[in-house]
Amino acid sequence: xxxxxxxxxxxxxxxxxxxxxxxxxxxxxxxxxxxxxxxxxxxxxxxxxxxxxxxxxxxxxxxxxxxxxxxxxxxxxxxxxxxxxxxxxxxxxxxxxxxxxxxxxxxxxxxxxxxxxxxxxxxxxxxxxxxxxxxxxxxxxxxxxxxxxxxxxxxxxxxxxxxxxxxxxxxxxxxxxxxxxxxxxxxxxxxxxxxxxxxxxxxxxxxxxxxxxxxxxxxxxxxxxxxxxxxxxxxxxxxxxxxxxxxxxxxxxxxxxxxxxxxxxxxxxxxxxxxxxxxxxxxxxxxxxxxxxxxxxxxxxxxxxxxxxxxxxxxxxxxxxxxxxxxxxxxxxxxxxxxxxxxxxxxxxxxxxxxxx
Amino acid sequence: xxxxxxxxxxxxxxxxxxxxxxxxxxxxxxxxxxxxxxxxxxxxxxxxxxxxxxxxxxxxxxxxxxxxxxxxxxxxxxxxxxxxxxxxxxxxxxxxxxxxxxxxxxxxxxxxxxxxxxxxxxxxxxxxxxxxxxxxxxxxxxxxxxxxxxxxxxxxxxxxxxxxxxxxxxxxxxxxxxxxxxxxxxxxxxxxxxxxxxxxxxxxxxxxxxxxxxxxxxxxxxxxxxxxxxxxxxxxxxxxxxxxxxxxxxxxxxxxxxxxxxxxxxxxxxxxxxxxxxxxxxxxxxxxxxxxxxxxxxxxxxxxxxxxxxxxxxxxxxxxxxxxxxxxxxxxxxxxxxxxxxxxxxxxxxxxxxxxx
DNA sequence: CTGAAAGCGCTAACAC
DNA sequence: GTGTTAGCGCTTTCAG
Numbered sequence: 001x002x003x004x005x006x007x008x009x010x011x012x013x014x015x016x017x018x019x020x021x022x023x024x025x026x027x028x029x030x031x032x033x034x035x036x037x038x039x040x041x042x043x044x045x046x047x048x049x050x051x052x053x054x055x056x057x058x059x060x061x062x063x064x065x066x067x068x069x070x071x072x073x074x075x076x077x078x079x080x081x082x083x084x085x086x087x088x089x090x091x092x093x094x095x096x097x098x099x100x101x102x103x104x105x106x107x108x109x110x111x112x113x114x115x116x117x118x119x120x121x122x123x124x125x126x127x128x129x130x131x132x133x134x135x136x137x138x139x140x141x142x143x144x145x146x147x148x149x150x151x152x153x154x155x156x157x158x159x160x161x162x163x164x165x166x167x168x169x170x171x172x173x174x175x176x177x178x179x180x181x182x183x184x185x186x187x188x189x190x191x192x193x194x195x196x197x198x199x200x201x202x203x204x205x206x207x208x209x210x211x212x213x214x215x216x217x218x219x220x221x222x223x224x225x226x227x228x229x230x231x232x233x234x235x236x237x238x239x240x241x242x243x244x245x246x247x248x249x250x251x252x253x254x255x256x257x258x259x260x261x262x263x264x265x266x267x268x269x270x271x272x273x274x275x276x277x278x279x280x281x282x283x284x285x286x287x288x289x290x291x292x293x294x295x296x297x298x299x300x301x302x303x304x305x306x307x308x309x310x311x312x313x314x315x316x317x318x319x320x321x322x323x324x325x326x327x328x329x330x331x332x333x334x335x336x337x338x339x340x341x342x343x344x345x346x347x348x349x350x351x352x353x354x355x356x357x
Numbered sequence: 358x359x360x361x362x363x364x365x366x367x368x369x370x371x372x373x374x375x376x377x378x379x380x381x382x383x384x385x386x387x388x389x390x391x392x393x394x395x396x397x398x399x400x401x402x403x404x405x406x407x408x409x410x411x412x413x414x415x416x417x418x419x420x421x422x423x424x425x426x427x428x429x430x431x432x433x434x435x436x437x438x439x440x441x442x443x444x445x446x447x448x449x450x451x452x453x454x455x456x457x458x459x460x461x462x463x464x465x466x467x468x469x470x471x472x473x474x475x476x477x478x479x480x481x482x483x484x485x486x487x488x489x490x491x492x493x494x495x496x497x498x499x500x501x502x503x504x505x506x507x508x509x510x511x512x513x514x515x516x517x518x519x520x521x522x523x524x525x526x527x528x529x530x531x532x533x534x535x536x537x538x539x540x541x542x543x544x545x546x547x548x549x550x551x552x553x554x555x556x557x558x559x560x561x562x563x564x565x566x567x568x569x570x571x572x573x574x575x576x577x578x579x580x581x582x583x584x585x586x587x588x589x590x591x592x593x594x595x596x597x598x599x600x601x602x603x604x605x606x607x608x609x610x611x612x613x614x615x616x617x618x619x620x621x622x623x624x625x626x627x628x629x630x631x632x633x634x635x636x637x638x639x640x641x642x643x644x645x646x647x648x649x650x651x652x653x654x655x656x657x658x659x660x661x662x663x664x665x666x667x668x669x670x671x672x673x674x675x676x677x678x679x680x681x682x683x684x685x686x687x688x689x690x691x692x693x694x695x696x697x698x699x700x701x702x703x704x705x706x707x708x709x710x711x712x713x714x
Numbered sequence: 715c716t717g718a719a720a721g722c723g724c725t726a727a728c729a730c
Numbered sequence: 731g732t733g734t735t736a737g738c739g740c741t742t743t744c745a746g
Contacts (some may be wrong), residue, residue, distance in 0.1 A: 040716090043715085061419075070418065080447060086443040087438040093462055104459055106450070106459075124414070126459050261648050373723080383723090384734080415724085416724065423726075
């Protein structure tokens with residue numbers, strides 16, 4: 001049945017209403033709203049004025065239905081306020097707003113049944129034009145995740161072995177983070193470096209683990225057993241208690257700053273001095289890292305550049321389906337040396353009878 | 358012009374396609390997809406099977422256009438990875454997924470021209486059914502922000518003087534956070550408490566400032582000059598350098614943990630012991646707070662409960678436009694006493710000759 | 715440079 | 731319980 005001849009007074013104005021006021025066709029209004037060429041300046045102004053006067057607001061649902069594109073991109077994040085993921089998400093929001101796309105967010109929680117694939121699915125379901133997966137973690141079953149997607153996908157952080165038609169990745173810093181840390185410690189004179197890793201399911205944790213391992217191997221150093229935490233300061237603390245008992249430990253690389261902080265606390269409580277007895281380095285450079293006692297040596301990832309670069313390439317892939325993808329940019333890693341690292345204690349005989357300096 | 362008789366093979370299946378396969382009308386498919394009653398079990402199964410077989414996926418844009426509702430809610434956040442805002446956002450994501458709504462995010466950055474109103478506008482523009490404003494800050498011009506919105510709005514964190522048709526707020530912890538801290542310090546025997554506030558534009562900062570001020574007044578204590586930071590550890594450090602120079606300072610309440618951490622570092626560097634010479638308490642209980650040296654005394658906000666409660670009420674307001682709003686729940690504040698607070702140093706002459714107990 | 719007509723895929727309202 | 735009919739407000743295609 002016809003809705004009604006004279007629409008309810010409070011109904012939102014439509015483009016035809018604007019057209020009527022401006023004295024043009026509805027299609028012309030559409031042209032103006034989309035910034036299409038071939039509209040004379042005079043008409044454009046009239047339309048804009050009419051729209052303004054009526055308080056016209058384009059209906060995105062109608063546009064999406066008619067055009068088949070939603071002009072929105074979806075992001076899959078972990079449901080945590082962890083520094084890395086949270087910073088990345090904010091970066092994506094910032095990047096997206098400049099492009100005119102809207103942002104839809106869905107998160108996977110660790111141990112989530114449907115996982116990333118489910119999240120991607122729900123995004124596809126909502127009809128996004130592109131997808132960003134931030135800090136992926138490994139799914140339950142298959143190691144090789146194949147995304148059944150026809151929209152471009154950007155993977156931020158350590159890229160898992162995704163199989164998807166149009167994937168773009170960013171943040172090829174991969175093992176360079178771990179390498180920078182490990183080499184710093186080795187250069188300081190430590191015989192070897194211990195590693196407090198992140199949860200094995202996180203690709204970011206694996207990258208660091210492998211980078212550390214490779215660096216040690218290249219330098220012909222013994223690889224001590226790995227300890228695994230869960231990114232939290234409390235897991236770092238637990239690890240620290242174990243490590244403190246072993247006085248061959250002189251250098252530890254924690255996979256993130258939170259764990260490094262917990263670790264240092266445990267070391268200190270056990271009477272091991274940092275950095276005199278043991279050097280500790282974290283990763284992230286969280287805002288408080290510089291204000292620890294001692295100030296934490298750490299590595300910083302170029303989150304902003306990473307997101308910006310990745311996003312630019314994602315949008316390119318969305319808008320130029322057939323063009324070649326833009327190559328990824330090479331991003332710098334920044335080692336921030338502060339006071340939690342130092343040369344190893346001097347060893348005369350079996351043990352270290354030595355004070356600072 | 359007609360698109361084409363036999364749709365392109367790769368086109369997504371529509372509900373009519375499902376209907377054809379299931380041997381029912383298109384409307385029945387719609388009923389099944391929406392879980393409407395009055396569909397026999399047999400038909401429902403046939404439809405579901407057909408949908409599954411075809412890989413049918415409901416078109417949300419079409420649904421939104423036809424129904425006038427998008428089943429999505431928008432969130433306005435600050436573009437920061439600060440603990441409070443980030444945690445709140447994650448909470449909202451978690452809450453939203455259980456309700457079947459989709460989430461759209463837009464962020465305001467501090468000093469943003471359009472500010473919250475602009476963000477709300479862009480959300481309205483995208484057609485959301487409800488809006489969440491997390492941790493609002495004051496806009497450029499007007500103090501009294503009136504949102505021209507017809508959808509319900511949930512304000513998380515300190516509610517500003519919003520004027521909007523259908524606002525719901527959550528997190529009435531308001532001055533209780535500051536009160537808990539200030540009273541804790543006073544009970545320890547400190548004559549007064551200094552305050553390192555957050556940026557004045559943040560309503561959350563004001564709440565804390567006022568709570569601290571009120572508590573001091575109630576106890577008849579002198580109110581020391583306020584120092585203002587920007588939530589960062591480095592601003593806390595700067596404040597700490599100033600405070601360290603004044604040895605009448607025995608207790609400081611920092612408006613968040615990051616600033617408290619910077620503050621403590623500055624105090625320590627200046628040779629003032631924490632907590633023996635000066636007690637410091639933060640606010641948030643960030644994950645590393647317990648692993649500082651000394652472990653930080655702080656207050657924790659019930660973020661999860663706050664979001665859950667608020668969100669439940671928002672959805673209620675969306676789905677029952679005419680019903681009375683659900684009253685806000687009273688939320689607890691949790692003071693976490695660790696080692697950064699202690700009774701004030703013993704003073705022999707002018708001041709309080711007293712030790713603990 | 716501008717306009718007319720025909721849908722996009724779904725839900726709403728009403729029969730049967 | 732189920733089907734029919736009319737749009738939702740845009741973009742698209744093709745004529746002018």
